[in-house]
Amino acid sequence: MAALVGTTLSRRQLLGRWDIRFRNHAAVARVSHDLSSVGLTTVPDLASGPLDGEIRVVPLSGDDGDTAPGRPPGDTDAGAGRSADDGQSRLTRDPGRATSSDDAAHSDGSPDAAPGEEPVGLLPQTALRVGAFPSACGGTTSITPDDTLPKAMSVMAEQGFSQLPVLDSLGALQGVVTWASIAHMHATGREATVRNALTSEYHAVEATAHLLPLIPMIQTYGFVLVRNAAGSVTGIVTTADLADQFVTIARPFFVLGEIERRLRRCLNRVYGEDDVRKVHKDKQRRQVDRLMFNEYIRLLDDEERWKKLNWPGVDRAHFIGLLRRVKAVRNGVMHFNSGYPDAEATALLDRFVGILRGYDPDATVW
16 A cells, blocks of 8 residues: 555546446545545545546655645545544555455445445436437437528428527528517518528537536526537427436436335345344344345345245246346446436336335335
8 A cells, every 4th residue: 555655646547446436425435534544645636526637645744744735634534434443444455455344345435335336325426418318419400591481380390399490501500490489570570581580599508518507598498509519500408308308317216216115125024133144244234224236136145035035926036137137227327327227227127116016015005
């Protein structure tokens, strides 16, 4: 570990010394704690900044007693979430690995998670951007200023559009035609042309723009145009897209939450402290609801313990195989990857929660 002092490397490389692939609050807490326990920290901070940005491993305090940048005086474990002498995590001789007092520290940065498994309750670590919408970069239907207004109205009616971008022959944006702007043109007695129906009440953003701050704008105007770095229109995001994306993003979280609740209830009915201790060495863990997905698998992957469930219609090997796949989907969902879960993963979650509903019926039907 002493070899790290004075080392300059990327945040990703430093996390890799602990076999951590993803930066989250648990991973940062673990690495910060392990470093501080031997009198080290990083400059700049590990918790913020680009993953491939360089940081330097330095002593917490210099020879003159000054505290390293980013640490308040007297604080040797900032951000770690626990004191340096609580005995929960200690470095081995190998600087690339760290173990806890009960060998429960794993690769995702949580002392309680299995390799590759995200802690329960971990919030998504990726910001939503406009480019997450397929409609933002998939091209857009448009007309030119010289097209007739009836043509514009026909395209809008046929496609179910409420707006239509107007581009010139070079692809430059001239404005937008909407049903409201067409109505305003007629109300003011102007000639019925595309140019007279143009409205300037629109906004254009890049696909890399953060989505959440733009939601009020999209709700107000009904849409936002999307441009690439060169200024060309690449797509459009509407209120209808927001509704569709909400279903895409929120649904797997709710289904996974239901899976975890039902699975815990089923297991809690039949498994006690002795069973839990056989799959986890932490003496503080005496109940099933303190276990994680990988430990559910170890709990059920035993013929005698499986018989306690009394699920004669379910094959143990098949169920555990499904549970492993659900765990993989869960970890992917927690990283908020665009386009994930796909249709196959979503169908898997639906099938699995259907199995659990059969053995954990709701007490009340709403």
